[in-house]
Amino acid sequence: MTESGLSAWVVWALLSAAFAALTAILAKVGVEGIASDVATLIRTAVVFLLLIGLFLASGESLSPSAISARSWLFLVLSGLATGASWLCYFRALKLGPASQVAPVDKLSVVLVALFGAAFLGERMSAVNWLGVALITGGVLLIAIK
Incomplete structure (x- = not known):
């Protein structure tokens, strides 16, 4: 628990919700005038570069062989689901109002x-x-x- 009495996971989850809200608004503006798939590609590239930077800054080592086949399978499937979700989300934002798309999402x-x-x-x-x-x-x- 933090000093305010909130569990650490609650703080991170609230931050996630805040950033997700910003994502919807910023993406709705960003997708104007371009194909939703292009917008998704740009967003994904930014996320990928950010994560590389965070990983390098953390000093953690990456040992793919230390990761079980089961973990690899489910992380790859999760990545595919994330990609599909993002593609659908950006298409929905392109077609509908952010104030309705985000809640349905x-x-x-x-x-x-x-x-x-x-x-x-x-x-x-x-x-x-x-x-x-x-x-x-x-x-x-x-x-x-």
Whole structure:
């Protein structure tokens, strides 16, 4: 826990949410006048270069052989899913308003809860499931024109 009483993961998750919000607004402006796939390529290149810089600055060593085949498989699949998500997200931003695209994209929160329960055996309380239902309802209300 931090001095303010928040767990470290909560702080990082809130920062992630803030940056995701900025991503939607900045990307909506950036995708104007260019193909969404080009915008995704530029964004991905920036992320890749940033991560290389962070990795080099960290001083960590990279030993691909020390990573299990299972980890490689699931990280590669995760990377493919991320790429597909980004391509779809930028296409949606190109076609629709950021104020509606971003919330619909956040249905991923609902899907993570469902997939976590179905595939990872994660258990959530009735209150947690109520939250999932409320998120779903909120997205639907935001998405309706």
